[in-house]
Amino acid sequence: MSGKNLPMTDALEAYLRTVSLREPGILRRLREATAELPEAHLQIAPEEGQFLQLLVRLLGAHRVLEIGTFTGYSALWMALALPEDGLLVTCDSSQEWTAIAREYWKEAGLAERIDLRLGPASESLAALLEEERGHYDLAFIDADKEGYDGYYEACLKLLRSGGLVVVDNTLWYGRPADPADQDADTVAIRQFNDKLHADERVDLSLLPLVDGVTLARKR
Numbered sequence: 001m002s003g004k005n006l007p008m009t010d011a012l013e014a015y016l017r018t019v020s021l022r023e024p025g026i027l028r029r030l031r032e033a034t035a036e037l038p039e040a041h042l043q044i045a046p047e048e049g050q051f052l053q054l055l056v057r058l059l060g061a062h063r064v065l066e067i068g069t070f071t072g073y074s075a076l077w078m079a080l081a082l083p084e085d086g087l088l089v090t091c092d093s094s095q096e097w098t099a100i101a102r103e104y105w106k107e108a109g110l111a112e113r114i115d116l117r118l119g120p121a122s123e124s125l126a127a128l129l130e131e132e133r134g135h136y137d138l139a140f141i142d143a144d145k146e147g148y149d150g151y152y153e154a155c156l157k158l159l160r161s162g163g164l165v166v167v168d169n170t171l172w173y174g175r176p177a178d179p180a181d182q183d184a185d186t187v188a189i190r191q192f193n194d195k196l197h198a199d200e201r202v203d204l205s206l207l208p209l210v211d212g213v214t215l216a217r218k219r
């Protein structure tokens with residue numbers, strides 16, 4: 001073994017899904033419906049959804065927070081793993097995309113277990129910070145990249161000790177590794193990754209899963 005991460009080919013990705021993916025029918029249908037949208041690329045990959053679901057189960061999570069709902073695919077993976085008295089709070093500014101999410105959550109019988117906060121995520125998080133510090137077991141950040149730092153700081157306050165922040169797209173198409181790339185989103189991700197590397201408040205791992213997934217456990 002070289003100790004290097006395997007390059008992901010289409011054939012290897014197909015194999016990985018064949019031998020590990022257990023996507024329930026309702027999630028497959030939501031993924032296929034979302035694939036019809038021009039913005040379909042915003043959705044996480046199915047193996048990432050299954051990974052999030054496993055994390056919810058491993059943590060025994062009752063309260064989950066998500067920033068970036070889109071059509072509700074990642075939220076549904078996680079909500080399916082919550083106990084009956086569990087709650088997932090998810091934040092998004094799009095009425096149009098979250099209307100699709102609501103349809104599928106209802107069909108899954110999980111409408112009551114998912115609390116959608118519509119509006120700018122910074123405002124939804126500010127409202128949660130008024131009343132719910134230390135209440136959450138897991139937070140998933142998957143929204144505008146320039147907002148990541150603020151969302152991370154809010155999530156750390158909202159999590160209990162031992163809770164987990166999961167951050168999507170931290171390898172951002174590989175661009176942060178190219179110093180010549182000064183695009184605003186790339187710079188935001190690069191600064192965010194540097195900050196987390198030095199952040200003694202968390203235990204850290206950055207997994208090369210899909211577009212990069214960072215796990216930060218609140219100490």
Ligand SMILES: C[S@@+](CC[C@H](N)C(=O)[O-])C[C@H]1O[C@@H](n2cnc3c(N)ncnc32)[C@H](O)[C@@H]1O
Pocket residue numbers: 042043044067068069070071072073074075091092093094097119120121122142143144147
């Ligand atoms: C990458 S998508 C989320 C994908 C979703 N987690 C999934 O797997 O289906 C990002 C979402 O963040 C939302 N968003 C972007 N900036 C936002 C902001 N400032 N406040 C609230 N939502 C925002 C967008 O409307 C979009 O639905």
